[in-house]
Amino acid sequence: MNAIVYIVGLFAISLVIRALKKKAPRFNAPPRITLFAATAGGQHAKDLIARKHDLDQCGLKRIGTYRIDPLNVIATAFSNPEEHICAVVYHHPMVGCFSDVVCKSTSGKSFTATNAPAGGALDHRDGQEKHYDKTLGIPALFEMTKSHKPEGPYEDYTAENFKARFEQAYADDMDWRARRGGVTKEEVRRQAAADGTQYSEEVIHQATEQLKQKFAESRNNVN
Secondary structure, three states, rough: OOOHHHHHHHHHHHHHHHHHOOOOOOOOOOOOOEEEEEOOOOOHHHHHOOHHHHHOOOOEEEEEEEEEEEEEEEEEEEEEOOEEEEEEEEEEOOOEEEEEEEEEEEOEEEEEOOOOOOOOOOOOOOOOEEOOOOOOOOOHHHHHHHHOOOOOOEEOOOOOOOOOOOOHHHHHHHHHHHHHHOOHHHHHHHHHHHHHOOOOHHHHHHHHHHHHHHHHOOOOOOO
């Protein structure tokens, strides 16, 4: 699946911003993640209650709740089997609640609509179309995904396969980025513009080289 737009974007953008400001990264972007079954509690439970009507309106039924390690993110996944659409509602303690809605074909092409607050400055793999709009609620994201589905047949998501598919999708994105050498200078430049701060080409170059080095270091433990 490709319902990980913000999970990859959140940490990549955090690293870019810190590099532009000449601050040492607090962490390397992990090349792999692991999902563990969890219980929706605290703020995440409140987020889900607040969105229950929207989820029900879209025919989205709960698959399960997961802790995503080592990212400190909790996520609850939902599926509408008739439309072959999956939604994921995330909670991160620093960022809050955000959602991805995705449809993926068995050929690997996908469309994702997200209200993630960041990530649009990053490049994406061919065939992985993404639309960012932080003002949209789940019903609007669902309708957008429904009207932009790739050509079928489609993958479906269940309690039995969600964990493996989510972990593999993250690994695929990180492997693709590794083949490109990490974050590119153009991505850093676009994020700099999105950040609303003027940076010199020298700073952008230095930030890009620092990120490439940190990304290479993060790959050392990949089998």
